[in-house]
Amino acid sequence: MLANQIYLYNTLTNKKEKFIPIDENKIKMYVCGVTVYDYCHLGHGRSYVVWDVWKRFFISQGFDVFHIQNFTDIDDKIIRRANEEKVNWKDLTEKFIDAYFEDLDKLNVLRASLYPKATDYIDEIISIIQGLMEKGYAYRAGDDIVFSIKRFEGYGKLSGKSIGDLIENHRVESSSLKENPLDFVLWKSSKPDEPSWDSPFGKGRPGWHIECSAMSLKHFGSPFDIHAGGQDLIFPHHENEIAQSEGYTGNKFVNYWLHNGFVMISGEKMSKSLGNFKTLRDIYKIYDPMVLRLFILSSHYRSPVMFNVENLASAKEAWDKIKNTLDVCTSFGLINGNKDNVPSNFVNALCDDLNTPLALSFIFEKIRYVNSIINDYEKNPLKEYEINISSNIDEILSMIDILGLKYTSDVLFYSREKLTADFASYNFNDVNFELFECLNNKKIFQLISYREFFKQKKSYDLSDKIRDFFNKKGYALEDLPRGVRIKKR
């Protein structure tokens, strides 16, 4: 039995709705993937992090999630890019599929259940197009097959547009062969030198929208629970998917349409067409992927989010704050790794259309609480403090796990007893740093022990020299009441 009622904002109804899956505890979720002709940018990163958190949250609430995310591996842009780079289109798409996984794995995005590629579903695409022609929804326009939007009642219901307005404001010159400028291509005839597939309509390739219908209908049927993607896909992509899918099946296509907001850069939407995009791999050169993830989750998923160095720096400090506490608890041996203890206020926040900023605030409140107990514990190492710290750390780890924030300890802790054990054999008053150019754990320990020695003799200039040496090597030394903590910066 699932205890918590989840609410989500459905673009189809423009309302926050109770989430009721078709099968009681199974969720069929289709996420629009990338067209693989370039590296993923921040906008992709935000989108897939958001859907990843939705998925992790569903799983944490006891649902089985079947998650499909496609790769569009044939279209005009791919063909153009392949020609520019004088490579085979197939090699190009494989390269960027590999790059997709490399970049999104770093963001700790869980793998989908299935990653279908458009070109593996040509047969299914063809039979849908044939079905649409038989039902009168599609017709031949020159060598192409196009969908007739005016024959589909309810066109515009997702994006809230009327056909009349759309036609009036249509900015793109339309092919004179189409009955209506908004009719969209289902099957696009190919030129002799372009990749093509045989079909009853002639050699060609699928239009953009049809692949998602083919792949989701094949694996899910209709209706299915959730179809998600960026807000830029609402029109025309998802509108067209509804038209062709519902025209073909006669059933409702999708129950809940979810869309994430844009990444903004200097006040404008970041996009391929504006050319103002930053790739994930560029960001990773400056910031830890988890910093990016925290930055993304600091805003609600439907709001626009402003990308700039100040906001990223703020996210970095916040992530360091969480990691510091976890590091300190690691150094005390107070982390036992139980991740099944999620506070109810956190769950409630996510139940309300995935309110991650609110959810994060509960993590920070708990971090501060744990830190205050650590302060007491350092002065007075009582067992009751340890129990309290451990149980709160369990909750923190449970929460960051649902948000997909991956903590890895990069801290070493040496107790004062260990550091002072060999003092009897120390009879020097300087350090030859040349011997420590190549640091390993043994040498790190030695240096820290020497520093303890100099500190005890109150030779603070020497102890500070050692700390400066570590700083230059990229390590930060911190004195705790019961020993020394060292971490990579």
Added chain:
RNA sequence: GGCGACGUGGCCAAGCGGUAAGGCAAGGGCCUGCAAAGCCCUCAUUCCCCAGUUCGAAUCUGGGCGUCGCCUCCA
């Protein structure tokens, strides 16, 4: 032009009818040989402006002003 979203402290950002969460930054104190990390305290009588509804509004209604998005390939 049509449709839609938004405007909360120096910055980011929740709250959406019951008297302003959280993060970053800043200032003061504690701890420290000094640091770092951390703790404590301070930091919006007020939520773009104006009018209205209400016992009560940042939250609802109407009108302004401003920003952004979609209407074309885009997550």
